[in-house]
Amino acid sequence: xxxxxxxxxxxxxxxxxxxxxxxxxxxxxxxxxxxxxxxxxxxxxxxxxxxxxxxxxxxxxxxxxxxxxxxxxxxxxxxxxxxxxxxxxxxxxxxxxxxxxxxxxxxxxxxxxxxxxxxxxxxxxxxxxxxxxxxxxxxxxxxxxxxxxxxxxxxxxxxxxxxxxxxxxxxxxxxxxxxxxxxxxx
Numbered sequence: 001x002x003x004x005x006x007x008x009x010x011x012x013x014x015x016x017x018x019x020x021x022x023x024x025x026x027x028x029x030x031x032x033x034x035x036x037x038x039x040x041x042x043x044x045x046x047x048x049x050x051x052x053x054x055x056x057x058x059x060x061x062x063x064x065x066x067x068x069x070x071x072x073x074x075x076x077x078x079x080x081x082x083x084x085x086x087x088x089x090x091x092x093x094x095x096x097x098x099x100x101x102x103x104x105x106x107x108x109x110x111x112x113x114x115x116x117x118x119x120x121x122x123x124x125x126x127x128x129x130x131x132x133x134x135x136x137x138x139x140x141x142x143x144x145x146x147x148x149x150x151x152x153x154x155x156x157x158x159x160x161x162x163x164x165x166x167x168x169x170x171x172x173x174x175x176x177x178x179x180x181x182x183x184x185x186x
Contacts, residue, residue: 007184008147016186021120025113033107040071040095040104047093050076053108058125063145066117068125069108073099084130084164100162109151122150123177130164137167144177154180 007013041052054072057065073096074089092100099105112118118125123144126134134141155161155176164170 006181008181013184013186017119017184018116020186021113024120025110028107028110029114033110036104036107040099040107043095044072044093047095048072048075057128058149059128059131059145060117060125061145061148063131063142065128066112066125068117069111071099071105071108072096073105084127103152106151113151117148119148119150121153121180122148123153123173123180124156124161125149134167134170138170138174140174140178141170143181144174147181153177 008017037052044052050072052072054070054074055067056070058068060066073093074091075093077091096105109118113120131141153176155173158176160169160173160176164173
């Protein structure tokens with residue numbers, strides 16, 4: 001048996017990735033999120049009651065929990081941690097549908113990157129209950145928690161984004177995440 005060395009196990013590579021994350025995220029927070037927040041906040045408040053930011057526990061590196069931030073795209077409900085969003089979800093607001101379609105709802109996650117909970121590129125973090133479900137149903141699912149989750153990832157750039165419709169859909173995402181870890185380069 002030969003063990004394959006993963007690039008992100010190397011300290012220098014992790015350092016380079018973290019420096020890129022910090023510099024890029026700081027730029028986005030200062031020059032984009034600073035003015036975007038006010039506009040999106042007004043639109044969200046006009047479309048429904050509740051907070052502007054949706055906060056939810058997600059699984060990060062080594063399955064450690066962290067609070068993930070997003071612009072709220074759905075009406076407030078007591079089952080937001082239990083019920084996965086689905087295509088045509090009635091809880092989705094009109095502005096929320098636009099935010100999700102354009103991925104603008106993800107911009108507050110640059111704060112997660114600054115805090116060190118996330119990276120810009122890595123496997124997308126999922127709600128805790130969804131993680132538990134797919135750990136049972138998808139081979140290798142736990143491998144995606146070896147490194148920091150990301151705002152975007154190889155799976156998303158290859159078309160595996162949005163609603164998760166099946167275990168096969170998640171299986172393809174996991175394959176892409178593992179490929180990314182094995183083949184990462186600056």
